[in-house]
Amino acid sequence: MEHVRTRSAGGRLxxxxxxxxxxxxxxxxxxxxxxxxxxxxxGVLSWPLVGVAAAAVALLYVGGMALNxxxxxxxxxxxxxxRPIPSGRVPLFEAYTFVAVCFALAxxxxxxxxxxxxxxxxxxxxxIIAYDLLHKRHAATVLLMGACRxxxxxxxxxxxxxPLDMRVGGWLSLTLTLYTIGxxxxxxxxxxAALDRRRWIAVALPLLxxxxxxxxxxxxxxxxxxxxxxxxxxxxxxxxxxxxKPPKTMEAVLTWISGMCLVDAYFLTLLNRLDFALIAxxxxxxxxxxxxxxxxx
Numbered sequence: 001m002e003h004v005r006t007r008s009a010g011g012r013l014x015x016x017x018x019x020x021x022x023x024x025x026x027x028x029x030x031x032x033x034x035x036x037x038x039x040x041x042x043g044v045l046s047w048p049l050v051g052v053a054a055a056a057v058a059l060l061y062v063g064g065m066a067l068n069x070x071x072x073x074x075x076x077x078x079x080x081x082x083r084p085i086p087s088g089r090v091p092l093f094e095a096y097t098f099v100a101v102c103f104a105l106a107x108x109x110x111x112x113x114x115x116x117x118x119x120x121x122x123x124x125x126x127x128i129i130a131y132d133l134l135h136k137r138h139a140a141t142v143l144l145m146g147a148c149r150x151x152x153x154x155x156x157x158x159x160x161x162x163p164l165d166m167r168v169g170g171w172l173s174l175t176l177t178l179y180t181i182g183x184x185x186x187x188x189x190x191x192x193a194a195l196d197r198r199r200w201i202a203v204a205l206p207l208l209x210x211x212x213x214x215x216x217x218x219x220x221x222x223x224x225x226x227x228x229x230x231x232x233x234x235x236x237x238x239x240x241x242x243x244x245k246p247p248k249t250m251e252a253v254l255t256w257i258s259g260m261c262l263v264d265a266y267f268l269t270l271l272n273r274l275d276f277a278l279i280a281x282x283x284x285x286x287x288x289x290x291x292x293x294x295x296x297x
Contacts, residue, residue, distance in 0.1 A: 014294075015089035016098070019069055020062035021297070023290030024257060026283035028061045028152070029054050030264035031176070033276040035153040037268055038169040039160025049113065053159040056109040056121065057152050063102030064128040064148070070095045071132050110159065117159040124151040142184045149260075150177030168216065172267050175212040179205060179263060183256040186242065186249065187297060195247055202242040202252065206235040209263050216270045224269040227277060231262045234284070250297070257296045258287040 017023075032054035036045055069076065069085050070092060077086040084090040090098075103125055110121035131144040150173040157164050164170075182201045189195035210228060218224050234255065241252035265280035287296070 011089065015084040017294055019066050019084045019090055019095065019098075021065045021294065022062065023287060023294040024065075024296040025058055025061065026287045026290070027257060027260040027264075028058045030261045030280040030283045031149065031152040032057045032156045033273075033280060034172065034264045034267050034271070035156025036160050037271045037273045037276055038153060038164065038172065039157035040273075041161075041165050041168065041271070045160055049160060052109050052113060053117070053156040056106040056113075056159075057156060059102045059106035059109070060121070060125060060128060063099045063106065064132060066095050066102070067099045067129065067132045068135075070099065072136065075136065110155065113159040114162065116162040117155060120151065120155045120158050124148065124155050127151060139188075142181050142188070145184045146177035146179075146181035149180040150174065152176075168271075171215060172212060175209060175267075176260075176263065178208055179256075179260070182208070183253055186256075187253045189249060192247075195242070195249065199242050202239040205238075205256065206232050209235075209266060212267065213270055218270050219272050220269075220274070223274055223277065224266070227262070227266045227269050227281070230281070231259070231266050234259045234262050253297055254288075254291050254295070258284055258291065261287055 032050065036050045036053060039045070069083060073085050073092060076083045081087060085092055085095055107118065107121055107125065111118040127144055127147050131141055131148060134144070135141040153169060153173040153176060154164065157169050182205050186195070186198050186201055189198055209231065213224065213228075238252040238255040238259070241248040241255065261280050261284040265277045265284070268274070268277035268280055290296070
């Protein structure tokens, strides 16, 4: 009986891991590193602060993923019955409770980091909720998805210092927003014709990220160049997947998601935070490894 209970507990943990898409959590951590580095341009940075900011972002992310599944339960019952909620592994009420707890804890943490972080965190939370409620109804909600990622930079930067240098922070936030919109558009290509029209995005994404360096002047160019080469090489895998016959859309999307850590590593070298960049590089491998066990989409 004890063995059965243990196995059951393990099954519930796995169900919640799938619900929360925890394999993508390293991307939230590296997003938070960039945001904290942006805040440190005009303030002092401490590891405990980074940890609290990153934990708050992670809670918003897993809460948003759980809300996405809870809202889409009827669709998933027909199209994806193996998901945690339609399969009965996570009761619907329990999922909504999980969402509420995650959002409340995240906002409490951000509130402890100051009013600007709480205000921007509330905007991010509202954007997540709006996306989850509307994404099946309006194609334009890809803009909300992009904003969810871009806002992470601003939320975590505000946790470090206020006001922000929006010339740098706004530029990098916009770049990440556009990157996320691009991968979301490809992920939503439900027909071959739609994918044919969007294949150019695969080629544009590496160029978009590299152009983020234009207004910035890093102190050491070699780390920037090295990470740029790694980034282009990684994202080229997604290009090959999209142009394969037949296209491997899921492989491309997962490559772009894990590549978000490389995007962050590139931005961190531009911001002269080589210590954070090394962590982001490791998170790329961790995310790719995690996707083999729990799909990130």
